[in-house]
Structures are given as C-alpha cells and as structure tokens.
Amino acid sequence: MVGNDIVDIKETKRSSSKTSDSKTIGWERPGFIDKLFTPKEQGLITASKDKFTTVWKMWSMKESAYKVFIQAGGERFFNPRKIECSLEDLENGKVKIDSLILKTKTRINENYIFSTSTSSNSEIETSIFKLPENDIHQQSVFIRQELIKDFSKINNLDADDLEIRKTESGVPLLYFKDEVLNVSISMTHHGKFGGYSFEFYSKEIILKTI
Amino acid sequence: MSDKIEMIDELKILIKPYIQDEEAYKNLHEDTDFIEDLKINSANLVDIILDIEDKYDIDIDNDSMDKMLSVKAALEIIKIKVAEK
Incomplete structure (x- = not known):
C-alpha cells in the first residue's frame, strides 16, 4: 500500500505568518510543535539546521503514513503524536503508526516537500506537478485525470474504462470497467502543487482481479 | 455555558480562516467533518485546536x-x- 502527502512551501510560509489581528498561526505558534511531535521528534527538530524543513518533512511523512493506515482499515483519528517518524538520511525514513512500520521517501526542492509511505517493497510510480487550477475541487479532478492518464498508458488500458471512487472512509480506489483494481493509489494537493502515487504492479496482477 | 447554537456560531467564527470549502461552511451543522467536508488542512486543524484552547481557556x-x-x-x-475547569 502507498500513501503520499505534499507540502507547498510558499503556501505554508504564507499561512504561517501573522493574521490580521497579528496572532501567530502555524508552526511557530507556541504549543503547535508540542501538539504535532513526540519528544523524540522535537529533539530532531531542535537539533536540525533548517527547522522549517524538518517540521514539514516529518509532517508530510506522518500524513502519508496515516493514509496507508486508513487504507489498511484503521479507524480515523486526529492525534499526530501517535505517529512517530525516524530519519535515516535526507531522503529515507521510517514511520511507526499503531502496529504498522512504514518506509518513507521524501523529496524536497524549493517548491515543495513530498513524502510517500509504503507498507511493501513494490515499486512506486509517482508524479508531482504544478496545478493549473486554484479551486480545490478542480485541483482534485485534475490530479485524478493525470493519474488515470498515466496509469492507462503504463498498463496499456483504455483511460475511458478507468475511474477513481472514494470509499466512505475516504480511501481512493481505482476501478476498471466498474471492477475495483488490486492497486493502491494515493493523491495529494496543497497550495499550487499536487501529485499522485500508485504501486507499480504487473499487468497480470492487476487483471487477475477482473 | 452558552447553548448549542451559540456554541456552533462561536466555533464557526473560529474556523473561518482555515476552511477551503465555502459551500460546506455555509451549510455547517453538527455532523460537518472538518477534513472531509470543510477540506481543512490537517496542520490547520492544530491551529483550530489551539484557538479553541485560547478561547475557552482549556487544555485539550x-x-x-x-x-x-x-x-x-x-x-x-x-x-x-469547560465543565472540568
């Protein structure tokens, strides 16, 4: 299974600034870090040169891991300290969430921080793009279209036969001719950026479920 | 303690800066989900919780x-x- 999460750096800096009544919101607000991170993680933040990046890197790791947890049938919750990150190097890390231990990969550039979490060793196909729309509903539609377009090409399926539907718990599933495919997908958007990830299965495995 | 409708109104004002779905916000009711319906970014949900703590002087x-x-x-x-205070 795969989960992903993107943090738009400009958007985060913009929304972390002071509000009209000059109240600090976002990560520099007193109490914010303490609600999000375990003591061990807070130690990593304190020790890091670039606190902003460490905070949002671990946040995207947690969010991507949470998506795998929900896909695996976990119940929704809001308690970021129940999800703990450990960092191996700039790119790789691990996240512990309940009884799951997930491997993470994070890409960072001047525009965004993007993490994926996986529960298996299967290859992950990921695409990250600048979104043409500002409206979040239209952004979702765009990301779905991109995923379907690329998935259909890779697997040599007709894009018109593919559709993404969400379960009641918000898990996205990919359907081929009204039959759910045995492939884990994840989509994310924030600010001006979005992306998708899916586990790369061979066509044989996908079509076995049809 | 104010009654429920008053409390919903107070909460509505508090969450306004973070919502991303105007339609769901206009129709906000008890069963409205912060993330699924209002599309609030989960990092902003932490801001909302800190705002609630400040407003009601409570510790969540x-x-x-x-x-x-x-x-x-x-x-x-x-x-x-609030009752525990």
Whole structure:
C-alpha cells in the first residue's frame, strides 16, 4: 500500500505568518510543535539546521503514513503524536503508526516537500506537478485525470474504462470497467502543487482481479 | 455555558480562516467533518485546536484531540473541558 502527502512551501510560509489581528498561526505558534511531535521528534527538530524543513518533512511523512493506515482499515483519528517518524538520511525514513512500520521517501526542492509511505517493497510510480487550477475541487479532478492518464498508458488500458471512487472512509480506489483494481493509489494537493502515487504492479496482477 | 447554537456560531467564527470549502461552511451543522467536508488542512486543524484552547481557556490533551474530527465531537470536548475547569 502507498500513501503520499505534499507540502507547498510558499503556501505554508504564507499561512504561517501573522493574521490580521497579528496572532501567530502555524508552526511557530507556541504549543503547535508540542501538539504535532513526540519528544523524540522535537529533539530532531531542535537539533536540525533548517527547522522549517524538518517540521514539514516529518509532517508530510506522518500524513502519508496515516493514509496507508486508513487504507489498511484503521479507524480515523486526529492525534499526530501517535505517529512517530525516524530519519535515516535526507531522503529515507521510517514511520511507526499503531502496529504498522512504514518506509518513507521524501523529496524536497524549493517548491515543495513530498513524502510517500509504503507498507511493501513494490515499486512506486509517482508524479508531482504544478496545478493549473486554484479551486480545490478542480485541483482534485485534475490530479485524478493525470493519474488515470498515466496509469492507462503504463498498463496499456483504455483511460475511458478507468475511474477513481472514494470509499466512505475516504480511501481512493481505482476501478476498471466498474471492477475495483488490486492497486493502491494515493493523491495529494496543497497550495499550487499536487501529485499522485500508485504501486507499480504487473499487468497480470492487476487483471487477475477482473 | 452558552447553548448549542451559540456554541456552533462561536466555533464557526473560529474556523473561518482555515476552511477551503465555502459551500460546506455555509451549510455547517453538527455532523460537518472538518477534513472531509470543510477540506481543512490537517496542520490547520492544530491551529483550530489551539484557538479553541485560547478561547475557552482549556487544555485539550492528545486523547481528546484524537476524536476532534467533526463539529459535534469538538462541541462535546469543549463542553467536558469547560465543565472540568
């Protein structure tokens, strides 16, 4: 299974600034870090040169891991300290969430921080793009279209036969001719950026479920 | 303690800076989900919880925060924490 999460750096800096009544919101607000991170993680933040990046890197790791947890049938919750990150190097890390231990990969550039979490060793196909729309509903539609377009090409399926539907718990599933495919997908958007990830299965495995 | 409608109105003002779905915000009711319906970014949900703590002068521990995904759950937790003061 795969989960992903993107943090738009400009958007985060913009929304972390002071509000009209000059109240600090976002990560520099007193109490914010303490609600999000375990003591061990807070130690990593304190020790890091670039606190902003460490905070949002671990946040995207947690969010991507949470998506795998929900896909695996976990119940929704809001308690970021129940999800703990450990960092191996700039790119790789691990996240512990309940009884799951997930491997993470994070890409960072001047525009965004993007993490994926996986529960298996299967290859992950990921695409990250600048979104043409500002409206979040239209952004979702765009990301779905991109995923379907690329998935259909890779697997040599007709894009018109593919559709993404969400379960009641918000898990996205990919359907081929009204039959759910045995492939884990994840989509994310924030600010001006979005992306998708899916586990790369061979066509044989996908079509076995049809 | 103010009654439920008043509390929903107070909460509505508090969450306004973070919502991303105007339509769901206009139609906000008890069962409105912060993330699924209002499309609030989950990092902003932390801001909302800190705002609630400031406004009602309460401390929302992690176990209480765990369930704060909807308007209804938030109201229940505020009520309990205010009563504990």
